[in-house]
Amino acid sequence: MTAPLDLSPRRIRRECVTLAVALAILAFAAPAAGAAPPAATPAPEAGPPPDLRPADPNAPARGAARRYQIEKIRIDGLSHVKEFEVRRRLLVAEGEVLDEERVLLSRLRLLQLGWFSRVETHAERGSERGLVVLVFDVAERNTILVTDLVLASTDPQPLYGGFGLSQQNFLGRGLGLSGAFVYGGAPSGRPQDPDRFAIRASLFAPDVDVPGARNGMVFGGSLLFLHGEELACADPRCDPWRSDLGAAPVIRYSRVGAEGTVGGRPGPFERIHATFRYERLDASRAGAPPPTPDAGPYVLQGRSAVAALVGTWELDTRDDFFLPREGLRALAQVTFGSKLLGGDYEYSRYRLDLDTAYALLGRPLRFQATLGAAQGNPPFFERFYGADYSYFAVGPALARALELNFSTDSRYDQFLAMAGLEYAVPLWASSGFFRRGYVAVGGRGVYSTATLGGSRTSFSSTPLSGDVALRLDTPVGMFNVSVAYWLDIAL
Amino acid sequence: MTPRRIALAALAVAAALAAAGRARAAPAPLPVQLALRDGRLRATVDVSAAFPTSLQRELGNGLTNVVAIYVAVVPARGGGPALIYGRVVEILFDVWEETYAVVVKDPHVPQGVRAVLPDFAALRRFLAQERDLDLGPAALVPPGGFVVEARVEVNPVSKEQLQRTREFIASPSGGARGAGSSRSVLGAMASFLLRAPPSDADVVLFRSRPYETAEVGR
Secondary structure (H helix, E strand, O other): OOOOOOOOHHHHHHHHHHHHHHHHHHHHHOOOOOOOOOOOOOOOOOOOOOOOEEOOOOOOOOOOOOOOEEEEEEEEOOOOOOHHHHHOOOOOOOOOEOOHHHHHHHHHHHHHHOOEEEEEEEEEEOOOOOEEEEEEEEEEOOOEEEEEEEEEOOOOOOOEEEEEEEEEEEOOOOEEEEEEEEEEEOOOOOOOOOOEEEEEEEEEEEEEOOOOOOOOEEEEEEEEEEEEEEEOOOOOOOHHHOOOHHHOOEEEEEEEEEEEEEEEOOOOOEEEEEEEEEEEEEEEEEOOOOOOOOOOOOOOOEEEEEEEEEEEEEEEOOOOOOOOOOEEEEEEEEEEEOHHHOOOOOEEEEEEEEEEEEEEOOEEEEEEEEEEEEEEOOOHHHOEOHHHHOOOOOOOOOOOEOOEOOOOOOOOEOEEEEEEEEEEEEEEEOOOOOOEEEEEEEEEEEEEEOOOOOOEOOHHHOOEEEEEEEEEEEOOEEEEEEHHHHHHHHO | OOHHHHHHHHHHHHHHHHHOOOOEEOOOOOOEEEEEEOOEEEEEEEOHHHOOHHHHHHHOOOOOEEEEEEEEEEEOOOOOOOEEEEEEEEEEEEOOOOEEEEEEEEOOEEEEEEEEEOOHHHHHHHHHEEEEEEEEEHHHOOOOOEEEEEEEEEOOOOHHHHHHOHHHOOOOOOOOOOOOOHHHHHOOHHHHHHHOOOOOOOEEEEEOOOEOHHHHOO
16 A cells, blocks of 8 residues: 655654754753663564664764774766866875765865766775775766856847856866857848947866965956947937937947956855956947937047956855855955056946845745945946846846847946845756756846936836746756746837 | 754754655555553554665765654644654764674664664664654544654755855855856855755655554553
């Protein structure tokens, strides 16, 4: 007879609480030593029951192990990953006494790398009594992830799309290599114009052993090549040229830039990075004469350069990147752009991100907030585009793709505030392709303005947005099927 | 290990139990023998289905493994458990002696008792037959019938364990634009890979036939 099982999570949880309380009470009440043994369970047909004796109170926390010495550490299952990259991350070494706690931590550390779908450990006999061989048996996982997937349509660009990939373990040495592009072609109504596109490539070494740096250091660099256009109309919808956007005034620009990053981990949950960024810009006006001489987003006409130092501090104590139930991710970033560094723009930019998770009625609730301010005269792409922070934007604005704006709204603001709540309903967790999934229901408010105390921009006059999204965690990346994404295009 | 630490460990195991996801249902009803002694309900259950011979590789890996066994009396109509018993067994296969050292901890003996078993067959018998478990006062047996449920977990990952190792799960990203986010994208997978059931064999649930309250002579 197969009995149906109704150990629902709620019931199990209730049981556990009951059990935990019972165990705790009994544990405190129990005599310290010489207590009667528990209801022993000798095998029914095994002859005499096993000799049960009180455990040594000084025995190791786990088990009652003999203290063996690790003669050798063997790593099985490697094909792509370099063995020395695995060994240097182990917290146990040959010649040491076997410490199970450190074996567990080593296993966790290997899992944390994201290179393996399975890490098992076991001990085998060594060459003589008292010695063991410690074996790490690993299964390598796919480390190529889809990071960007864009397909959308706007009035100025009837169809555009993009794609990004990231190799998390490039050459088997733990390097992160990523690349992404977005392509839109020539703008609507101006087939002779240059194509709009953006390409970005990055190479990062996230964990480099440097003498004196306890937690290793980060080195990296990235390249950006972008060609875009921003409409320079007097209103966000570009109404005077609504029927022929090809004739509207535009600012045509290209950006070629590079940045180098060096950083470290002052604590287990923190990172600090310093980045130097240098970009060459080339901007020019085209189309109809602008309604005012300075219409459109700010950028110096002709050739110019952006040179900036960026300092970033990041804290991440979340228990899970996909569906955090507790912990905090905080990011503080300061950008200082100056002629002193070789650029043509004097500005500073400040950004603070918070993302913290709680549990409400047993389900994850996330609070997300961003504060941003830009002072001086940064080029438009160093300011804040409100739609980037919203689930969807009522009006023509649309979240940018790889910093390319395909909408008619070219309002970039110098002050931004965003706050939102997102509630998650987990749906499943399995070992299949769609490993985990949850439905997120969220609401956000975004306020942005060109000047402090100034009037709201057209976009932020409707600052509230919401979303219902299905989020999927797969071996090739995280996917988001979002109602807001389509609303953003439709509204 | 102090009683306080035992209690914390038990709490952690219980929390992990609460968080555990999918569990495998045992195919047959849980064989149970119930007895009433000194006003307390005692049970002998056979959970051998939770310990197939294929488990030898895991339990014989030369490192400490943990088996947690929980037995509860729940109303037949549903609801929370009226009585519950839990036991944690630590198992270590000695690769040189080729014996299994076990330490059994439960609310009565939180510091544990130790035994050495000669081979896997003996270990399996030891784990499979849970005898004379003191479930609690018979007066608390729910009126209107009940079932006995058992849950067996092999190597549960406790919340305490995860908490202790959060440092290795933390994954701040890199780069001013987040371009070097290799650790943030994949790093925290450790928490999932640890918690996700790697196979159906890690958690086994059992459920007995329904019992009338009168059957235990309450």
